[in-house]
Amino acid sequence: MGTITNSSDAIFQVEIDHFMENKCIGRGFRVRKFSVSEAGQTKQSRIPWKRGLIGMSGLVALSLGMWFALPWALPLPRNLVRQPEASPVLLDRYGKAIRHLTSEDFTRSAPVSIDKIPDALIDCTLAAEDKRFYRHHGIDVLATARAAWDFLRNRRVVSGASTVTQQLAKITSPPASRNLLSKFREVMIARRLEMSWSKRRILESYFSNLDYGNLRIGPTEAARFYFQKPLADLSLGECALLAGLPQAPSRLNPVRNPNNAKARKLVVLQRLAKTGKYDAAKIALARSEKIQLRPLRERQSAPWLNRLRQAGGGKHTTLDLDLQKDIEQIVGEETSRLRDANLRHAAVVVIDNASGEILGMVSSADWNDARGGQVHGALSPRSPGSTLKPFTYLLSFRHLKHLPCTIIADIPTRLRTEQGLKLPENYDRTYRGPVTIRQALACSLNLPALRELDALGGPGKLYDFLQQLGIGGLNPNAAHYGLGLTLGNAPVGLLDLVNAYACIARSGNFMPTRLFLDDAKVPVKNLIDATDAYLIADILADPVARAPAFSTGGPLDLPFPCAVKTGTSSDFRDNWCIGFTPDFTVGVWAGNFENQPMKGISGVSGAGPIFHRTMVRAQRNIEPRWFARPEGGEVVKVDFRTGKRLEHHTHPKFSLTEWIPPGRRIEAAADTDYD
Numbered sequence: 210m211g212t213i214t215n216s217s218d219a220i221f222q223v224e225i226d227h228f229m230e231n232k233c234i235g236r237g238f239r240v241r242k243f244s245v246s247e248a249g250q251t252k253q254s255r256i257p258w259k260r261g262l263i264g265m266s267g268l269v270a271l272s273l274g275m276w277f278a279l280p281w282a283l284p285l286p287r288n289l290v291r292q293p294e295a296s297p298v299l300l301d302r303y304g305k306a307i308r309h310l311t312s313e314d315f316t317r318s319a320p321v322s323i324d325k326i327p328d329a330l331i332d333c334t335l336a337a338e339d340k341r342f343y344r345h346h347g348i349d350v351l352a353t354a355r356a357a358w359d360f361l362r363n364r365r366v367v368s369g370a371s372t373v374t375q376q377l378a379k380i381t382s383p384p385a386s387r388n389l390l391s392k393f394r395e396v397m398i399a400r401r402l403e404m405s406w407s408k409r410r411i412l413e414s415y416f417s418n419l420d421y422g423n424l425r426i427g428p429t430e431a432a433r434f435y436f437q438k439p440l441a442d443l444s445l446g447e448c449a450l451l452a453g454l455p456q457a458p459s460r461l462n463p464v465r466n467p468n469n470a471k472a473r474k475l476v477v478l479q480r481l482a483k484t485g486k487y488d489a490a491k492i493a494l495a496r497s498e499k500i501q502l503r504p505l506r507e508r509q510s511a512p513w514l515n516r517l518r519q520a521g522g523g524k525h526t527t528l529d530l531d532l533q534k535d536i537e538q539i540v541g542e543e544t545s546r547l548r549d550a551n552l553r554h555a556a557v558v559v560i561d562n563a564s565g566e567i568l569g570m571v572s573s574a575d576w577n578d579a580r581g582g583q584v585h586g587a588l589s590p591r592s593p594g595s596t597l598k599p600f601t602y603l604l605s606f607r608h609l610k611h612l613p614c615t616i617i618a619d620i621p622t623r624l625r626t627e628q629g630l631k632l633p634e635n636y637d638r639t640y641r642g643p644v645t646i647r648q649a650l651a652c653s654l655n656l657p658a659l660r661e662l663d664a665l666g667g668p669g670k671l672y673d674f675l676q677q678l679g680i681g682g683l684n685p686n687a688a689h690y691g692l693g694l695t696l697g698n699a700p701v702g703l704l705d706l707v708n709a710y711a712c713i714a715r716s717g718n719f720m721p722t723r724l725f726l727d728d729a730k731v732p733v734k735n736l737i738d739a740t741d742a743y744l745i746a747d748i749l750a751d752p753v754a755r756a757p758a759f760s761t762g763g764p765l766d767l768p769f770p771c772a773v774k775t776g777t778s779s780d781f782r783d784n785w786c787i788g789f790t791p792d793f794t795v796g797v798w799a800g801n802f803e804n805q806p807m808k809g810i811s812g813v814s815g816a817g818p819i820f821h822r823t824m825v826r827a828q829r830n831i832e833p834r835w836f837a838r839p840e841g842g843e844v845v846k847v848d849f850r851t852g853k854r855l856e857h858h859t860h861p862k863f864s865l866t867e868w869i870p871p872g873r874r875i876e877a878a879a880d881t882d883y884d
Contacts, residue, residue, distance in 0.1 A: 283397045289381035293417050293426065295319050299514055301530035302566070302726065307510055309433075311424070318426035319433075320417035321440065323409055329445045330428060331412065332487075333452035336480040339373040343408060347374045347399035374399040377415045421451060422458030423504075434505045435463060445491060446498035449477040464504050471500075510534055513572040513585050525726045527566035532559065532827065536569045539822045544574040544799070550808040552815055553578065555799040556586025558707040559827055562794055565711070565720040568827070570704070573802070581802030590682050590700035591783045591798060594776025594812065595636075595653045597675070599713070599745050601695040602650055604670050605661045606741040613647040613744055614867045614875060616852035617657040624659060624692055633659060633696070636777070636811075637758070645849050647865075650745075651754035653775065658695045668694040675701075677736055678709040678719060697776055707787060707796035714772075714789035716836075717742045740839050740870045746772045747868075749788065750835075764817035767824060769833030775812030782806050786816035791834055793827045795820055841871035853878040 296317045297310040309317055323331075335342050341349050349372050371379070378398035385391045402411055421431035431451050432440050443451070453473035454461050463470035475496060482492045510533050514526070540555045559569035572585040605611045619641040623632050635655045641648075649657035662671060671694055672687035680701050684690065690699050704722060712719040717737030723730070748754060749772035752761060759765055764786075765773045773788035782804055787796040797816040800807065807815065846855040847867045854877045855864055869875060 279397060281401060283394060283401065285398060285401065286378065286381040286383070288418070289377070289398075289414065292414065293318050293320050296430075297524055299511075300525050301528045301533070302526065302568075303529070304525075305530045307526065307528065307530055307533075308514060309430075310515065316424045316426050317430050317434075318417070319429035320427060321413075321429045323413040323416070325440060326416055326428060327440055327443055327448060330440070330443060330448040330452060332484070333445075333448045333477050333481055334416075334455075335373070336484055337452050337456070337477045338376065340480065340484065342373050342412075345372060347372060347403035348396060371395070372399060373415050374402050374411055377402065377411060377418065380418050380420070381414075419455050420458050421454045422462050423464065435502055437503045437505055444495070444498060445487070446474065446478075446495040446500055449481065449495055450474045450500055453477045463500075463502055467502070474500075509576065510537060511570065511572075512576040512583075513570075516585075527561075527564075527568065527723055527726055528570070529568045532569045533571075535826050536571050536823055539819055539826070540571050540574050543819045543822070547799075547807075547810060547815060550810050550815075551801065551805060552799055552807050552810055553580065553801050554582070554584075554586060555797060555816065555819055556589075556703050557819060557823055558587050558704050558796045559823065560707055560711050560722060560794045562711050562714045562789065562792060564723065565708070566723045566726075567704075568793070569823075570724075584802045586798055586802070587703045589802070590702050591800065592778035593697040593699075593701050593706055594778045594783065594785055595655075595658075595697060596706060596774055596776035596785050596787055597671070597695055597697050597699075597701075598650060598653065598658045599749065599774060600674055600678070600709070601658050601662050601665070601671055602646055602748075603713075603737055603741055603745055604665055604674060605646070606744060607738065608665060608670065609661075610873065611646060611661075612867070612869065612873060612875065613645060613748055614847040614849065614852050614865070615646050616643045616850075617646060617649055617660055618642070619644045619649065619654055619656050622656055622660060624663070633693075643850060643852075645847075645852060645865075647748050647751065647754050647867075648757070648849065650748050651751055652758035654758075655696055659692050662692050662695045668692060671695060674736075675699075675709070678705075678712055679721065680705045680709060697778060703785075703796050703798045706785075707794055710774075710787050710789055710796065711794035712736060713742045713745055714791065714794050715742075743836055743839055744870075746789070746836055748772075749774055759813060763813060764821040765813065767821060769828060770835040771824060773820070775817065777811045780806045781808070781810055784810060784812040784815040786812050786820035788820060788824065790824070790828065791836055792831050793824065795824045795827060797823065838868060839870065842869050842873075844868050845875070847875070848878055848882075851878055851882050853882060 294312070296312045296319065298306050299308040299310065301307050311317055339349065341351070375395045378395040382395070382398075406414075417427050419428070420426055421428070421435075423434055425431045425434045428451060429440055431454070432438050432443055432447075435451070436443070436447060438447075450463060450470060450473075453470065453476065454463070456473065460466060461470045461473050478492055478495055481487060482489070510530060511528060536557050536559065540557060544552055544555050554574045555571070556573065557569065557571040558567065560566070561568050570587050572587055573582050575582045602611075605615075619635070621632060621640060633655055636653065640656065641654070644654065644657060646657070646661075648654075662668065665671070668687045668690050672683065672690070676683065682702065683699055687694070708722050715733075716739040717735050718733045719736045720733050721731050750770050752766055755765065759775075765775070767773075769790065771788050771790050773786065776783075776785035776787075778784070783798060783800040784807070785796070785798050787794070789795070797820045799810070799815040799819065844866060846864045847853065848855050848863050849865050850863050852875065854875050856877050
């Protein structure tokens with residue numbers, strides 16, 4: 210035992226005694242006093258205290274490491290790093306949304322900047338999900354303690370403590386089992402986000418990934434689906450309703466479980482009131498507000514667009530949405546009017562001549578019709594009837610140097626085919642004798658067209674010409690069709706045929722059609738002489754020439770100059786009406802996809818009214834104009850019985866005025882022509 214050897218040792222002993230009595234005894238510690246005489250043992254007695262301090266320091270260092278360093282060891286979820294992409298939206302030529310498509314997971318999303326989200330929706334969401342969002346650093350200690358206490362008291366999970374940041378980590382991570390490990394991972398990711406992202410960025414990403422039910426991700430799509438409103442127009446009550454949905458999107462689905470959604474809305478408003486940001490009057494008004502749900506039932510314009518886009522199209526279409534909707538309405542009304550005549554469907558194509566862009570296209574009268582409603586009538590090959598005749602006469606102008614006043618015999622004619630001799634007839638089963646090409650084409654006579662194609666050497670030239678004009682799907686052998694090719698015995702698609710007519714409207718310049726603005730433009734090819742194109746357009750726009758076959762004042766007579774051609778297949782299974790102005794080319798097919806015949810419906814009475822209304826609608830905001838006649842040539846009087854120029858023999862009853870192009874001449878009528 211040692212002893213105190215000097216006064217300093219005595220003072221030290223007194224200080225120790227004082228400390229031990231006042232600091233330790235009062236806190237329940239048992240104190241063993243020792244004297245300086247035990248100095249030999251003092252060094253050994255201090256070792257546990259040092260170890261304790263080292264342990265405390267290690268624990269603090271470990272905690273700090275877990276709080277600040279460990280979060281950086283975990284990678285951020287891939288979906289969080291790249292942020293959600295907006296679901297594809299098909300736009301019209303002016304940027305209007307035609308269709309909101311689904312993403313690969315069948316959801317619809319529209320990420321939005323935090324600046325575009327109403328303050329009321331942000332406040333309601335934070336009140337419902339994370340009221341201390343701006344005060345914590347990823348983990349809400351108070352909420353965690355409350356949730357732990359509730360769990361201990363009830364022996365089950367009663368309340369959650371996940372912050373908005375933790376929820377963001379969860380909803381952007383791949384699905385995983387809910388256990389302590391996954392919870393720890395979410396906490397660490399939340400800490401990393403809080404250290405590297407601003408609160409603003411976290412909140413923006415959270416809203417963009419939030420599931421509001423009914424496969425709608427993000428508040429923009431939720432507002433569009435539930436209320437058919439933009440975000441900026443939401444009321445406080447509507448914001449409270451939306452803010453409550455992410456907790457349990459299925460159970461709180463306001464469409465199927467409106468009472469659950471309403472109860473959750475009231476809870477959100479109650480929590481919002483406690484924040485003090487909104488006065489009692491606003492909260493009371495939001496509580497009593499009767500929410501008018503208007504679940505979106507999208508009436509799809511151009512429903513066929515999905516399939517064409519899957520085939521490689523872009524997002525920005527050439528369609529004019531307003532025109533598209535009007536055409537769809539026209540088709541629905543006109544087919545309903547002729548339902549008793551067994552006309553169920555129709556397809557329409559409208560092309561801008563200058564660019565080749567498709568401004569409107571209808572695939573069928575009713576996309577949901579079980580009897581072929583989802584067949585694309587504009588792309589399905591059908592018998593075109595007489596709509597191919599203009600191309601036969603274009604070839605006769607080119608190769609035979611014929612003119613609109615050239616005479617062709619409309620008489621009974623036996624034609625040799627692969628099946629033997631046939632005696633074709635005109636539509637009205639009558640014959641007119643000598644007729645001009647103008648009258649033959651305008652009245653759509655069959656015999657003159659067959660004779661003209663025969664004079665060209667058979668179907669070969671017309672077959673090749675149609676292929677050059679982009680009409681595909683033909684049999685590789687032209688002889689397979691014979692002279693009947695000019696009468697439409699080869700199935701063609703409406704879109705291809707309309708674009709072939711558009712080539713005439715462009716003075717013979719051919720270009721492929723475009724449906725998406727980002728499609729590459731193809732160089733223009735000249736396939737038809739501009740003069741010949743003008744002559745055909747002039748014939749097809751001549752109401753006097755077609756009057757003997759088509760009564761005036763019908764659907765083919767428009768309030769402005771317009772070239773029009775109809776077609777009707779055998780047994781009234783298909784009928785067509787195609788025409789153009791300098792600005793637009795419009796084509797209509799009408800019939801039944803299951804190939805049932807209509808009851809006496811021709812191209813004039815079936816497709817004609819749809820064509821008329823569509824063309825008038827297309828030209829609604831365009832000043833009507835017509836093609837300028839090529840320079841040169843001469844205007845002469847022609848006897849339409851002989852096709853010869855009238856000079857001294859004037860017969861007003863049988864004469865017509867014709868423009869003769871430069872380099873072309875016609876014989877003058879002589880006395881012998883009237884013997």
